[in-house]
């Protein structure tokens with residue numbers, strides 16, 4: 550693997566190899582007082598975030614540090630981006646300075662792909678840490694890792710992805726990855742929060758959450774992305790919460806073994822009830838924990854695994 554830009558087109562065996570490596574890293578580090586492996590000593594990883602993040606930025610930093618890479622965080626406000634430097638010039642500068650891997654979050658869909666094009670031939674890997682409404686591949690990988698762990702496997706499992714699908718890069722990456730790995734996906738959303746063209750996606754759709762819950766193995770609640778809602782007929786927070794919020798009554802509709810996921814940050818009381826977020830069925834904290842191991846595995850496959858050794 551040279552870059553990780555998307556789960557669209559990510560082969561099942563490549564995704565499974567990353568997930569297996571993450572499982573192995575988790576087992577290796579379990580219970581250790583010092584969680585440091587020498588694997589990426591001498592490698593330099595740069596995170597470059599043009600949008601806010603807690604989980605993704607911090608877990609990539611921890612992942613790099615636990616593998617002994619040098620990790621440098623660049624934010625738009627504290628760098629020359631604030632003086633108007635372009636994404637292209639910023640990326641070329643970081644690559645010239647010695648970055649082996651650039652992890653980028655950007656509000657523009659396609660930004661990570663552009664970056665990978667500009668860095669072609671430079672020997673610098675690019676990871677998409679979320680580009681606009683397009684994709685968030687490491688989120689989908691950590692979700693798959695969590696579902697594999699809780700459900701014992703993905704083939705034949707039915708996963709509901711609920712809420713603001715229209716604006717969600719998490720939903721897009723999960724649809725590609727979960728279906729590639731053999732799961733069935735149902736998107737549950739109000740009509741105005743489903744993308745046009747969803748009919749061509751490998752999913753079914755529903756506007757009725759209550760009818761779907763008894764037949765799913767997992768329910769993935771999405772964040773309502775108010776910052777991306779410009780115009781359009783979107784439900785109010787109250788309407789949304791009544792029709793699509795996962796409250797305690799809805800939790801009781803789920804099969805006993807079903808898992809509740811949310812990529813975070815959560816709007817407690819709107820998308821998900823506070824008691825539901827903290828219930829035994831909730832794997833939200835495990836998602837964050839698995840995010841570190843999955844991002845370690847991604848860095849390993851890019852920088853140290855087969856094809857990642859640049860001498």
Ligand code: CP
Nearest residue numbers: 602603604605812813
């Ligand atoms: N899930 C996710 O991407 O969270 P952050 O925005 O905190 O990174």
